Amino acid sequence: MRALLLIAPLLIFVLVTFVSPIVDMLFRSVENGIVTEILPHSTSALKDWNSERDELPGEAVFRGLYVDMVIAVKRRQHTRVGSRLNYEAAGIASVFRKTGRSLRKVDVDAFVRHFTDLHPDWENRAFWEGVFSDPAAAGVLPNSSRTFDAWSQDFAKPEDPVPEDFVYVALAGELRGLDASDLSGFGQPYAGMLAEAARTIGRLDEISLKQEFLQLDSEWSAATLWKTIKIFSPPLTEAYFLNAVDMKKGIEGVERKSEAERIYLVIFGRTFVMSVTITLACIFLGYPVAYFLARLPLRKANLFLILVLLPFWTSLLVRTSAWKVLLQQEGVINDILVAVGIVDDSARLVMINNQFGTIVAMTHILLPFMILPLFSVMKTIPPDFVRAAKSLGADAFTAFRRVYFPQSLPGIGAGSVLVFILAIGYYITPELVGGIKGTFISNRIAYHISTSLNWGLAAALGTLLLMAVLLLYWVYDRIVGIDNVKLG
């Protein structure tokens, strides 16, 4: 208990600044509450719509849409839901944007008059408040209650005497199909008044909000649009994950994307292959360096270590740009090769803006992460062991292979885990020298975070990347054993 108290500050710090943002970000990969949150009435009306038949939803849905849209436009949220749905079917964003701009043109006077012609009390805010503070209201007229509350709490000024049009539309929509017995739970005079309004509500059937919306934007007649809204109504969705593996949740169920749109699996594969290559290159280059350093006397070793660390302390951007200068076709290396005559001037080597450039630059940048753990492990291997092996008759190579190398393995393990995990999430170097075939999955994640704002997809890609790393870590633990990893 006391131990727990002692680490509490660190624990809380890590939870607040590290774990919770990650969990929050990961949750975005399945979160889809936005559609029902902004379009509650339309989506609940859509439940009764049969999307199999290619006909448009009924009037109830369009009444719901009107109420949703009015509220969303007031809250400036209509384009948000448009952008969300646009991820699934291009073009929806502008339907919402256009409709929001011209929503004023929709004529709903008939809905208001239907009530106010019955009784002047319907023009009285206090009466409306009475209706919706009745205990029966939330159960019998849930949508209208919500709408009235939204109006009176968020939009109405205290002195506004009459509710706005959309409140009437919401109530009319909900009274359709109800009769006096449904409304008997209300106290008087509300039960009577509501029943009276419900009895004659059929008169409004000839008012077609559908036609009004089609006039605002003919796209509202597209069945795909409605199917998309219906498919993406649930509060949780697997669509982002499907997108992240080049599939989509289409109208006919889950399917692979068309050839021209598949991209993420290729990039995931490329990220892994290149990270493995970089790790191997680091082992290949770093091992001899660490071996050399470990055998030097400490003073000299420290001097050479500075040479390893110096690039490590240099800005990442500077090192990456330096590689550009070296590797480009009019660059230093090509110039030398041409001058020496190894390469013809017309056939200069392409070494940058491709996978080769990325691998070279990243190997250079990540090399210290391999050398340092290797060095610290090798320092602890007593030279006596190799000498003993030799005195027992082993030649130099056998002594190295059977005695020295096995003892340095924990260093390779630690270095590889470090380099691989750093490499797989690398962003800036692939972006700058990767060209088109050398970019990593993190470049796409960055694109979705900061440019397309599709944070759900970015979160799904990030989650998959995290899973893959954890899986590899587990495999590594099973094969090599994580206890064998030593950082020093």
Add this chain to the structure above:
Amino acid sequence: MTLAKIGVVTAGALGVSVGAASAIDLTVISWGGAYSQSQINAYHDPYMAENPDVKFIYDESAAEAVAKLRAMNEAKNVTWDLVDAVAADAIRLCDEGLALEVDHDSFLAPAPDGTPASEDFGDLIVSDCFVPQIVYSTTFGYRTDVAEWDGRVPTTVCDVFDLENFPGRRSLEKRPINNVEWALHCDGVPLNEVYDVLSTSEGLDRALAKLDTIKDSVVWWSAGADTPQLLADGEIVIGSTYNGRLFNLIEVTKAPVAMLWDAQAFDLDGWIIPSGLSDERVEAVKAFLTYATDTQRLADQAKWISYGPARMSSAPLVGQHIELGVDMGPHMPTAPANSQNVLIYDYLWWADYRDDVDQKFQAWLAK
């Protein structure tokens, strides 16, 4: 920026008075580099000289402004007061309710002849939240010393697609915007019809097929500084970038490079005010915007950078570059000689189709 804040906080805590009682710090987000400097020289410094109680804190994260503003909005803690944004981002911020709608005529200064601001800016007010500042363009620069060209000089954007007469590597931006328009245009579609064609399912395929013809010779750039560097090093013979960068390359670095203005892609940059600020801050920002976007100030900015002022009334006032002494008028994207054939970027079309087209473009690139 953080240090400045800490300084202010400490000064406050110690009871040291910082400026007058109504002193206000405004956090202004812009792009950094020569561009921010031109703004500071033309707007911020003179404004601070006239209003000693206002202090600006500069931040260079305009490139991530949309994402950051959205995150700030979700956290309900908006710490920015004024953001420099390209028009497309301003539209998105406005759409998402992250930017404040402004009434342009009520607080922006009219032109010297009395023309109201909304007419002086005209069509450049592409969103209710957007206060235009400059017109810039993405266009091509080419090396003037390419031996293989035998003295031929590119005159149209389609020469970029002509490997026979203009061999050599070229650079294009690593995103579909502008590239697919140019490709379609050079495939025979008039500039004013490209978006209609792109909206059809074959339109994009057609554009990509045209880009396929030069794909092997293209170096794809992602940072604005890439093309100037590649041109200067002779790594490419022709490439697209922002016109201001090319101006620097030609006039300051004196590289053997010339401008190709044909089918330059016009774009706008301007200010937005984040929503969710206190009234007091909004007033302070508006007061600054009134000053910073008046006719003279916009014309002044052109002394430091070759982007065209967004007000019509500023154009005649554009003078010379302050250090180089070069007449800036002919270097403006809006100069009549440069803007004979212009690609007008369709913001709303891209707002709808960007994600879709980008996915296909990236898949095409990866092939």
